[in-house]
Amino acid sequence: MSILQSKAAHQPPFSKTLMSAGLAVAALTLSTSPITAQATGTLAGSKPNILYIIADDLGYSDLSAFGGEIRTPNIDSLVKSGRILSNHHVSTVCAVTRSMLYSGTDHHLVGEGTMGAPNDERRGLPGYEGYLNNHALSIAELLRDGGYHTYIAGKWHLGSLVNSSINKTPDQWGFEKSFTLLGGAASNHFGHDTSAQKTYTENGQYVSLPATDVSGQPWYDTNVYTQKIISYIDADHGDGKPFAAFATFTSPHWPLQVPEPWLSQYSGWYDAGYDVVRNRRLLRQKQLGLVPNDYTVASQTLPDATSASPATANNGKAAASYINANTVETGNLLNVDYGPGLVDPVWNSLTPAQKKTQARYMEVYAGMVSNLDYNVGLLIQHLKNIGQYDNTYIVFHSDNGAEGWPLSAAQDTINASNFNNLGKDQTLRPSGSAATNIQYGLRWAEVSATPFRLSKGYTTEGGTSSPTIIHLPGQTTQYPTLRDFVHIRDVAPTLLELAGISQPSTPSANVGVNNLPLVVYNGRDAYPITGKSYLSELAGLNTGPLHTEAVGEEQYGRAYLRSGQWKALWVEPPLGPADGHWQLFNIVNDRAETNDVSASHPDIVNQLYQSWTDYLHNTGGVEPLRPLGYY
Template identity: 55%
Template sequence: MTPIPHRLALAAVAATLLASCGPVRAPVGETAVAARRPNILYIMADDLGYSDIGAFGGEIETPNLDALAREGRLLTNHHTGTVCAITRAMLISGTDHHLVGEGTMGEPRDERKGLPGYEGYLNESALSVAQLLQDGGYHTYMAGKWHIGSGREGKGKTPDAWGFERSYALLPGAARNHFGGEAPDAKNYTEDGRFVQPGPGFYSTDFYTRKLIEYIDSKRGDGKPFFAYAAYTSPHWPLQVPEPWLSKYKGRYDAGYDAVRLARIERMKKLGILPAGFQPYAGLPETLTRSPATPNSGTPQAKYVNAINGAPQGYVDHGPGRVAKRWSSLTPLEKKAQARYMEIYAGMVDNLDHNIGLLIRHLKEIGEYDNTFIMFQSDNGAEGWPVDGGADPKATDEANAAPEVFAKLGTDQVKRIQYGLRWAEVSAAPFRNVKGSAHEGGVSTPLIVRQPGGRGQGANVDVKDATYVTDNTATFLALAGITPPNQPAPADIDPATGRDRNAGKVVYKGRNVYPVTGTSLLPLLAGSQAAPRGLPLADESYGRGYVFSTDGRWKAVWMEPPQGPVDGHWQLFDLRTDRAENHDVSAQHPKVVAGLVAQWKRYMTAVGGVEPLRPAGFY
């Protein structure tokens, strides 16, 4: 089978970008850069859910993030990519992930392998916010997860090649062990581009904090501002945390999924995160056995339902479903293991908050806190990886509940522990679905912003303006008073197609790159309306897609069956009344769906996206 012909060469693609969005400049008067420009501390959690922290309704103790929220702003309608590498590529480049090498997370294993934009690492068409800030006189530091390039793929893929003056980086998407247990020949960590091994006393979150403080202090006396990227790997699996956090939440989750989720939702309403009448998503319906794949699934004859072709076009095939049990259906041993998973997860989040507190305390001690812009978010929705790949996890959970195994859960060990789909739904409350999904639970994350000097103190709950991870990039540059490159790249005509391969690109240090398309959040933080967006709020990953209407009311979502509709139709949700995406109203508004799907196809053309022949989530 050949790829679906839904991609134009990037030459024609990029023309759409430059014509529609142009270079991003900070509006006049927006930055009002002070005599001493602010430091920027950007903190990213890994797979943290929307409601996990206290400021967003969680029961986990996060006093430092809660204090940061009280001094700053909560942006409650913030969006990311569906998975970590995609989000990180957009953060660093300031534009869509398809354009800069992460069309999917890593190199695709399907017919898209080798296509432009699917390299699996940050490619040469990308700008880097760290390089631009470094050019503008900032020190640039990073500690934590990189995930958008690896030394195994050759030079130029690690953070030092992308403008980070000092960096200690985990190159792949997950640590084998948060305590640093690595094979002797492993090449998973680098410092300043050189392979290193974690040493004694390593615990990822604690270590990254110490390393970032070390970097900040190393050049503190020269008067230059800094950009520090704290790319924590917590609370990503494997679920591991040292004492006292390992034991702190013992017994807190024995009541099960629904009790914790509903309590979070009530707190969110009291905090004003949700309106009083908000109808939350109740979780996936219970399935005790996997639904079967279609007969042709896995054969050459299969015609898989995708975002372009559904049942009306003769595409009906899909893979199997997955088991999703309610708390009441678990055995006592399953409940014991499941509650313990969440206890450890909560301890990881608590420890993360503790380390964020250490960073903030250090900034205060060295007199830099009042001159530092601080932003915190998660990289995507909560991680709901099925413990046994979609099959009934009973055997795994009951084995983990055995005394000799249970006593070691969460400690320094090789065994990988995850908390599964149902706890991820709790973390994603009040929204539908989890990481990897295009629903709000997969792409909505908490966002806290604290501006220098405490400007605009007092949390501002903003549920009207949707924001996006590329907006972070534009915000950092606006804070620094830096105008991104805007000189159009010279034409490079492809003799085979006659298209300009550099259309839409700009010139940066001899490279032809895609411009920043995010929108600075500074006007929104100051109480004004956000500026027009460079690219539509839309995305595609693993064949799953979503697109928002320009007024923010409608959202069209596509997900492959059986997780999505079996007939393959695009779902439609009225976010004005149903941000939890409970009610698919596509049948009532076919013209709205048609318009949004057409907009999504234009977006795919603009970024060079290719809908795979067999959509499948990264699980």
């Protein structure tokens, strides 16, 4: 599809196309075929290629195939010859997810106990280095040593080139060819960085960005990452070796920016506001069979907050008493202190100017998603052009929940006064005009998270549920939605089984944190892979459940523990319970986390809490004395 065709496909106004698009995707999803040996036969033959695509901060419902109104025809086409994973979970933030994706084990063990080194009492502890540490395995290294070409273009966020002894760039972790943004976010998706700024590396060397990409268009990161992956594949094509290419896009992460024609595609689509768009998405998700028909929306959104709720009297003082996920063990629930709440007005509390600005934020965001879809289409079409599509395992998912960075009224005022600059390359804005480095805020994040609760940074379903689509080699029809719970730690063992490569298993004479066993690989001690391969489930050879054991998480002091039908959840006040108790949800029937049943099942809560403390101990994790989100 050309850019002009892509633009034409997006012209109909939102109100006229929403329901027809929903019914079309619903028909697509229901038109499934029985799983045959077609795909599994390919798995048993020559080693398949791997194309692993990651979006950055994409919400659960943004894709058309997951209920969104944003046009994503190329990703929808991937669904037609693949399958949706509706219960795939990542971590709450990007670097932590990526550490588990590449290592196949818990993030506390491999250096990302928090996203970056913590600024609290955990700083300096093992597992809190803030980069992928030397005890991590790397799926890229394992695939390379197993006969694969390995490429990455896009976001890295797991370390940088500090000095000769601390070099954590992708080329040190098994990637033969790499072009990466080292940090967590670009200051400008249109580039302009120089090598002196040390933001981008290619094959381990800092690089300056050119003004244009290989097609002569202004440099824009999503387009360039695609071009890099294609060039890497082409350079080795025909040498008989399979490839594993990781396209780790930074879209639609803030700052919200996208070139034309995508910048103007969605003009007027979001003027109806948060609730209208969210309810329409929920309706489409019901039609698609992604959520039960009795799901509601009103209980999932945060209350109207035109001003911040006050902090407690002792907050920030020596006399303060903070609670964390372990407070239930000590019983210390007196003098619970916490900071102020967030300004988070509902649509009807906004002024006309604020509504116009907020709608524009979402228009730009939607344009970024459509541009991302266009680039996914280029990658898939290229595989077809070179005859490799039928022998390629393709994955698409987001790295965490929707980005809900809180916005202030002052930010909205500045952006409203510079409305015509929103979403553009800020280096080209008119002289004297203010910069507009925009996010889309908590309310649009709630829309992106539909039907789930909260967003990025939280251990709720809205923070950890990732829209995921997988295409098996040789697959030509859509397989039924896989609803079993799978986790980002499961990726590495799945890719290794697909590639016919054994997991490292040579025991080390040394032990890790809390006497955990280590394995030896390439002369160094590493934590073994703890995820489970779900390849058999994808091929229809096993019906699960994949995880019969409890699965836990901790990030920023927020926590969850899943076991069977239950999920215990801890979030600090004021968004969590004021008394600091662990909530309990029947996660099979209530993934929206609307009905806290902890008061009715205190024995289950206690059992899950004990399992969570075991999890934290067994991974070297430490609950902070005062939980604080990355916002």
